[in-house]
Amino acid sequence: MHKRSLKNAHTNAPLRLAAMTLLWLSFVLPVCAAEKTTPPPLLLADHLAYDETTEILTAQGHVEVSMNDKVLRADTVTYHKKTDVVQASGNVAVTERSGEILYADKMEVTSDMKQGFIDRIGIFFPDKSRLVAKDAQRYEGRYLIADRGIYSACDLCKDDPTKPPLWQLKGRRITHDTETKNVIYRDATLEFDGIPVFYTPYFSHPDPTVRRRQGFLTPTAGMDLTLGTVVRTPYYFDIAPNSDLVVTPLFSTVDKLQMKGDWRYRFVNGSMRWSGSVARTDFISDSGVAKGQQWRGHLFGTTRFDLTPTWRAGTDIAYTTDKSYMPRYDLSGDDVLVNRAYVENFKGRHYASGNMYYFKDQRPSQQLTEPIVAPELNYSAFGEPNQTLGGRWSFNSGLLVTTRRTDVDPELQGANTRRLSLAAGWERQRASSIGFLTTVSGLVRSDSYWADHVPMNNMELGSGFAKVLRTRPFAQGDISLRYPLGRHGETYQQLLEPIVVLSVAPRVSSNTLLPNEDSLDMEFDETNLFLPNRFTGNDRVEGGTRAAYGLRHAITGANGGRIEMVGGQIFRLNRDESFSDGSGLTERLSDYVARFDIAPNSFFNINYGFRLDQETLKFSKQEVSASAGPKFLRPSVHFLSVRQPNETSTTEEERVEEITYSLSSAFAKHWSLSSTHTQAIEPAPGPRSTAISLIYEDECFRTGVSAAQDHTNRLDVEAGRTILFQFYLRNIGGFSTD
Numbered sequence: 001m002h003k004r005s006l007k008n009a010h011t012n013a014p015l016r017l018a019a020m021t022l023l024w025l026s027f028v029l030p031v032c033a034a035e036k037t038t039p040p041p042l043l044l045a046d047h048l049a050y051d052e053t054t055e056i057l058t059a060q061g062h063v064e065v066s067m068n069d070k071v072l073r074a075d076t077v078t079y080h081k082k083t084d085v086v087q088a089s090g091n092v093a094v095t096e097r098s099g100e101i102l103y104a105d106k107m108e109v110t111s112d113m114k115q116g117f118i119d120r121i122g123i124f125f126p127d128k129s130r131l132v133a134k135d136a137q138r139y140e141g142r143y144l145i146a147d148r149g150i151y152s153a154c155d156l157c158k159d160d161p162t163k164p165p166l167w168q169l170k171g172r173r174i175t176h177d178t179e180t181k182n183v184i185y186r187d188a189t190l191e192f193d194g195i196p197v198f199y200t201p202y203f204s205h206p207d208p209t210v211r212r213r214q215g216f217l218t219p220t221a222g223m224d225l226t227l228g229t230v231v232r233t234p235y236y237f238d239i240a241p242n243s244d245l246v247v248t249p250l251f252s253t254v255d256k257l258q259m260k261g262d263w264r265y266r267f268v269n270g271s272m273r274w275s276g277s278v279a280r281t282d283f284i285s286d287s288g289v290a291k292g293q294q295w296r297g298h299l300f301g302t303t304r305f306d307l308t309p310t311w312r313a314g315t316d317i318a319y320t321t322d323k324s325y326m327p328r329y330d331l332s333g334d335d336v337l338v339n340r341a342y343v344e345n346f347k348g349r350h351y352a353s354g355n356m357y358y359f360k361d362q363r364p365s366q367q368l369t370e371p372i373v374a375p376e377l378n379y380s381a382f383g384e385p386n387q388t389l390g391g392r393w394s395f396n397s398g399l400l401v402t403t404r405r406t407d408v409d410p411e412l413q414g415a416n417t418r419r420l421s422l423a424a425g426w427e428r429q430r431a432s433s434i435g436f437l438t439t440v441s442g443l444v445r446s447d448s449y450w451a452d453h454v455p456m457n458n459m460e461l462g463s464g465f466a467k468v469l470r471t472r473p474f475a476q477g478d479i480s481l482r483y484p485l486g487r488h489g490e491t492y493q494q495l496l497e498p499i500v501v502l503s504v505a506p507r508v509s510s511n512t513l514l515p516n517e518d519s520l521d522m523e524f525d526e527t528n529l530f531l532p533n534r535f536t537g538n539d540r541v542e543g544g545t546r547a548a549y550g551l552r553h554a555i556t557g558a559n560g561g562r563i564e565m566v567g568g569q570i571f572r573l574n575r576d577e578s579f580s581d582g583s584g585l586t587e588r589l590s591d592y593v594a595r596f597d598i599a600p601n602s603f604f605n606i607n608y609g610f611r612l613d614q615e616t617l618k619f620s621k622q623e624v625s626a627s628a629g630p631k632f633l634r635p636s637v638h639f640l641s642v643r644q645p646n647e648t649s650t651t652e653e654e655r656v657e658e659i660t661y662s663l664s665s666a667f668a669k670h671w672s673l674s675s676t677h678t679q680a681i682e683p684a685p686g687p688r689s690t691a692i693s694l695i696y697e698d699e700c701f702r703t704g705v706s707a708a709q710d711h712t713n714r715l716d717v718e719a720g721r722t723i724l725f726q727f728y729l730r731n732i733g734g735f736s737t738d
Contacts, residue, residue, distance in 0.1 A: 041067035045077070055081040063088075069097035070113060084111050098209045099126035114141030121146060123176070125208040129153035129700075129731055131183070133174065142179045149174035151183065153208075153730040154700035164194035166701055167729060169203070181210045208731050214238040217246070218728075222737040225720030226328055228253030242266040250329070255281040258329060270305035270314075277329065286323060286364055296321045298331060313343040323362050327717045335363050349382040364714055368414040371402035371517065391428025391440075397421065398538065402517055404453075410465065415515035418450040421538050439480040447472045447538060451515045468513055474541050476505035478532045491559075497552040499568070501530045508543030510577035516540060524584045525611065525621075526566050526595045534585065546572040561601050567594025569614065582620070582645045582653075589614045604628045619643070631666040638662075657681035658688070670698045687711045700730040 046061025057079040059065075065072040065086075075090025087108050094102040094113070101124045109116025116138045123131040123144075130153075133146030151174065154165035171185035182204050190198040206213045217234040224230055234248040243265045250258040258279035265272045278297035284290050301317035318337035326332045339358040345351065357373035376399070383393040400419040423445035430438050448471040456466050484497040518537025528534045529550055533542045550568015570590035577586055584591030592612040599605035606626040613620050620643045627636030638660045643653050658680050665673040675692040679685075688711055695704035706724040713719045728734030 041065055057081070067111075067113070071095045072113075074107075079111065085109070086111050086113075100124070100209070109138060112141065113138065115139065127153070127208040127731070128155070129208050131174065131176065142177060144176040144178065146174045146176070148172065151185075152700070153732075154698070164191065166698065167192050169732070171203075176207060181207045181213075183207050205732050212236070212238055212244065218733050218735055220736050222722075222724070224252070224722070225718040227255055255279055267305070269307070270303065272301070272303045274299070274301040276300070277331070279329075283322065284324070294321075296325045298325060300332075307343075310347045311343065311345050315342075316340040319360065320362075323364060324714065324717055326362065327714065336361050349384075350380070352379045353377070368412055369404045369408050371404050371414065371417075373400065373402050376400050388426065389428065390430075391426055394425040394427070396423045396425075400517070400538075410453075413453055415451050415454045415517070417515045417517055419515075419517075419538070420448045422446050435483060435485075437480075437482040437484065439478075441478045441480075441532070442476070443478075443532075444473075444475045445541075446474070447541075449514055454513060454515045456513060466513060468515065470514065472512070472514065472541075474505065474508075474543070476503060476532060476543075478503045480530070491557060493556045495552070495554045499530060499548075499550050499552060501532070501548040503532055503542075503547070504545050505541075505543045507574060507576075508541055508578055514539065522579070522583065524591065524593060525609065526568075526593045529566075529568050529570070529593055540578060542576070542578070544572055544574055544576055546570055557600070559601065562597070562599050564597040565594065567592065569593070582643075584611055584613070584620055587614065591620055603630060627662075631664075633665050633667070634663070636662045636664075655682045671696050702726065702728045702734075 043059060043063075043065050045059035045063040047059065049058045049060075050056070051058075059077045059079075060075065063072075063074050063077045065077060072086075072088060072092075072094050074088035074092045076088070078087045079085075080087070085108060087106075088104075089106045092104040092107050094104075094107075096102070102118075103122040103124065104118045105120040107116065107118050109118075118136045118138065119134075121133050121136045121144075125131075129151070131146070131149060131151045133149035136144055136146040136149075138144055148170075150168050150170050152165045152168040154167060156165060157163045168191050169185060170189045170191060172187035173185075175184040175186075176182075177184065183206070185203040186201070188200050188203040189196050214237055215235070217236050219231065219233045221231045222229075230250060230252040232248055232250050234246050237245040237247070239245055244263075246262045248260045248262075250260065252258070258277055260275070260277035262275045263273070276297065276299040278295065280293055280295050282290070282292065283294040283296060298320040299317060300319075301315065304312070304314040306312055317339055318332075318334075319339070320326050320337065326334075337360040339360070340355060342353060342355045344353045355373070355376040355378075357371075357376065359370040361370055378398045379396070381395045385392045398419075398421045400417065400421075402415070402417045404414050404416055406413065423443060425441060425443040427439065427441040430440075432438065449468050451468040453465045454468050478501060480499070480501045482497055482499050484495060486493070486495050488494065516539045519535040519540035522535055524534060530548050535542055548568060548570045550566065552566045554562065554564045556562045569592050570585065572588045572590075575586060575588055579585040584593075591614050593610070594612075595607070595609035597605075597607050604627075606624070608625075609621075609623045610619055611621040612618070619641065622639070622641045624637070624639045627634055629635060639657075640659075641655065641657045643655050645653055658678065660676060660678045662676040663674065667673060672695050673693070674695075675690075677690045678688040680688050687709075689709065690711075691706065691708040693704060693706035696702065697704075704726055706722075706726075708722045710719045710722070724737055726734065726736035728736075
């Protein structure tokens with residue numbers, strides 16, 4: 001018998017590697033010749049030996065064989081050329097291209113690894129889930145058939161790895177189909193902590209490498225006071241790698257059937273997402289009139305397209321047939337649905353946009369008719385810092401056109417507006433040698449209006465509307481002065497910063513007959529205390545000479561604790577009646593506003609903001625949020641109190657108060673408990689909502705129960721109690737109630 005041997009020689013490593021490669025190629029090249037597209041395997045080992053009589057090649061010590069999309073590692077690998085069989089033993093591991101790793105004590109397979117037998121097999125999937133079995137066989141290069149196998153996505157116990165995982169699936173026979181990516185069980189038993197809880201003769205699920213798969217998703221079922229007993233059975237369509245669809249029928253004892261669909265599509269340079277539903281149900285209008293059976297539904301859609309590196313376009317569609325449809329099926333809680341089509345350009349310090357809007361108010365009370373905004377055009381540009389008189393310039397322009405229906409009550413119609421706005425500004429910042437930070441800025445702007453059906457004050461309904469053709473010029477100068485003072489100790493840092501902002505501008509008459517489309521919502525607090533204009537849009541401007549002054553203070557500890565405060569007031573040379581009553585800004589001295597944020601450590605924090613009437617020192621608004629305690633038991637509270645003018649009286653005020661209590665507890669590893677309750681105090685005391693949930697969640701399992709009580713009624717939607725159960729096994733699925 002003739003025998004050739006190559007042994008490990010540290011002094012001649014290149015020669016050894018070349019010899020191993022040539023010897024291995026002499027065996028595999030004839031095999032690979034039949035399939036010219038298949039690259040030859042690569043073999044690395046500490047020792048190689050070849051027996052010419054038996055034609056057996058033996059590799060030992062850190063053996064690594066790379067072939068096609070697999071890498072085989074073992075202590076010993078033997079190749080029988082006559083039978084084309086590879087035997088591997090000792091720390092056998094096969095790594096697939098998908099990331100799966102197959103472990104075994106021994107393996108005997110064909111050289112292409114499509115057929116063979118494996119002893120004591122274990123598969124480690126990319127998501128860290130595992131499949132183990134006593135023995136298995138590979139068949140047709142596609143199937144791995146394991147006898148008496150166990151699958152689990154749970155981590156093993158660190159203290160006792162022999163202890164059963166939280167849950168595991170046992171099967172008399174488990175087949176892993178690597179082509180369809182299915183794991184199929186025969187005589188399957190689900191065990192929790194080693195205790196059998198469920199049996200089925202047949203069960204299958206996608207293997208963990210599957211990202212998505214067409215078929216039924218987890219159904220949900222439950223009871224609802226509005227819809228009765230409900231069952232949802234979603235079905236997922238895997239249309240293409242860049243597109244999918246979920247169709248969800250909802251069966252209920254009251255509405256019978258609702259169909260809902262969610263479609264997604266991805267382009268190279270954009271995406272689309274649409275969601276819609278339809279149902280034929282009894283309908284009650286906002287006025288309480290029963291309309292009988294009606295077709296009802298909704299359509300939401302979002303599109304985004306990157307046209308070029310600097311141009312972007314898209315749409316946002318939000319439509320529903322009536323105001324109660326969305327809350328009836330728990331689809332959206334938005335008060336106003338916004339429809340928008342837009343195009344935008346970003347280039348350096350320049351920005352341009354064109355928009356069209358349509359709004360659909362979902363609040364049950366009567367509101368002004370929603371405007372159609374078409375178009376709204378904007379262009380903004382900024383100069384280089386420190387390049388223009390030591391500062392930088394800015395330019396803003398905008399065109400707004402709104403149109404409303406005319407076939408409604410004139411009181412609810414609102415104005416039709418055309419507005420052209422132009423504004424140019426300049427700003428310079430400077431720090432003095434003694435630490436003062438000064439910002440000087442100026443602004444000139446012009447707003448030109450052509451509008452009709454503009455409401456006039458103090459006139460009877462029907463004769464209180466006018467046409468407007470007017471230009472409002474405006475100019476303003478601002479000086480902001482800050483003097484930050486800081487110090488630090490061994491365990492803290494402290495900042496004290498007085499702030500004064502002086503604004504000079506002409507007075508703006510409150511009787512100016514101009515439409516107001518975008519400056520209706522204004523709330524005075526610490527966030528806009530030092531702004532040059534507290535109105536949110538362009539239709540209203542804040543004029544007059546005024547000074548905002550206040551103080552900012554912060555202490556930060558080395559342990560991460562902090563105490564922050566900001567507050568102040570505004571002084572005016574003249575009263576400003578352009579602000580609404582109750583805003584705190586109409587008098588020469590405004591209300592006081594401030595906010596405190598105190599969090600000395602991770603166990604306690606409180607955030608308190610208020611607005612204080614400067615004459616009576618009564619609180620116009622208070623808002624408190626506080627929580628305390630460790631994660632084991634952390635209660636919290638949120639209180640809101642607002643004093644506002646009474647709509648039915650010019651002399652009386654009404655107070656709106658509400659308080660919310662919450663409790664969260666991570667009372668054990670993987671366990672959490674949370675509860676919340678909202679109580680109205682004024683003007684109509686009583687509970688508003690209550691909810692509690694108990695959840696268990698770890699790396700492979702989630703279950704819990706949630707209960708909620710809603711005390712708010714509206715037409716077509718019943719207030720009531722909701723209970724939700726959920727049970728999910730990672731990679732397997734689960735169920736939940738609705």
